[in-house]
Amino acid sequence: MAKKIxxxxxxxxxxxxxxxxxxxCALQRAGHSVLVVDCDIGLRSLDIMLGAGEDMLFNWGxxxxxxxxxxxxxxxxxxxxxxxxxxxxxxxxxxxEAMRKLAAEYEERFDYMIFDSPAGVGIGFRLSAAAADTAIxxxxxxxxxxxxxxxxxxxxxxxxxxxxxxIINRFDVKATxxxxxxxxxxxxxxxxxxxxxxxxxxSAVSFNLSRGKxxxxxxxxxxxxxxxxxxxxxxxxxxxxx
Ligand SMILES: Nc1ncnc2c1ncn2[C@@H]1O[C@H](COP(=O)(O)OP(=O)(O)O)[C@@H](O)[C@H]1O
Ligand SMILES: [Mg+2]
Numbered sequence: 001m002a003k004k005i006x007x008x009x010x011x012x013x014x015x016x017x018x019x020x021x022x023x024x025c026a027l028q029r030a031g032h033s034v035l036v037v038d039c040d041i042g043l044r045s046l047d048i049m050l051g052a053g054e055d056m057l058f059n060w061g062x063x064x065x066x067x068x069x070x071x072x073x074x075x076x077x078x079x080x081x082x083x084x085x086x087x088x089x090x091x092x093x094x095x096x097e098a099m100r101k102l103a104a105e106y107e108e109r110f111d112y113m114i115f116d117s118p119a120g121v122g123i124g125f126r127l128s129a130a131a132a133d134t135a136i137x138x139x140x141x142x143x144x145x146x147x148x149x150x151x152x153x154x155x156x157x158x159x160x161x162x163x164x165x166x167i168i169n170r171f172d173v174k175a176t177x178x179x180x181x182x183x184x185x186x187x188x189x190x191x192x193x194x195x196x197x198x199x200x201x202x203s204a205v206s207f208n209l210s211r212g213k214x215x216x217x218x219x220x221x222x223x224x225x226x227x228x229x230x231x232x233x234x235x236x237x238x239x240x241x242x
Pocket of ligand 1: 015
């Protein structure tokens with residue numbers, strides 16, 4: 001039975017989709033079968049980030065509305081995880097219950113299901129959380145993002161997901177020392193979330209993922225995702241910056 005994790009933040013552009021892609025690949029490399037569900041209706045990105053190519057025919061909306069069987073919507077990616085693409089438009093059948101049924105179609109054959117949430121705390125956010133058991137809040141170390149991350153976690157708690165954990169993304173030691181960004185303790189204190197990992201500012205994320213290329217295994221971000229994947233697996237891996 002898959003562990004179902006929603007990746008959320010409240011605010012847009014903080015790295016939810018990059019974390020979804022990087023973490024999914026790390027989990028796959030650790031030997032798990034992973035299904036990534038792009039929940040950003042109308043603004044999908046994971047097909048590019050995961051190198052799925054142009055030939056995806058169906059998305060999860062087609063499964064919910066009965067236009068295609070669950071199996072046919074699975075889109076292979078270049079790096080191992082399977083992908084369910086986001087629909088182009090919202091349809092009435094997209095409800096919390098429909099998302100739970102959708103997850104039930106796949107949960108026996110995957111070890112992890114990663115739901116990449118859209119920005120905001122509206123309907124798309126709610127749908128992305130509907131089938132998940134746990135959440136990862138992604139926050140960059142700045143006041144606005146940290147506050148929005150805390151609000152997203154509160155919203156998830158109201159939806160029944162109590163166990164949000166925190167990934168601090170785009171951490172930059174030099175900017176933190178110069179007090180241009182919040183430090184790690186500030187972010188943890190303000191969000192009141194348990195820290196799962198830190199992903200540093202890394203040009204490999206913007207250059208590689210945005211062009212559908214994998215993160216180089218020795219890049220800071222790939223190593224960070226490997227550690228985070230290990231912690232999700234229950235391993236005790238100390239916090240570390242590269
Ligand atoms: N750790 C990182 N280092 C450098 N750039 C990053 C990092 N994480 C995300 N980015 C960049 O930030 C932008 C937004 O990332 P994205 O994953 O699309 O955010 P979201 O899904 O939250 O809107 C992208 O250009 C991405 O390449
Ligand atoms: Mg995104």
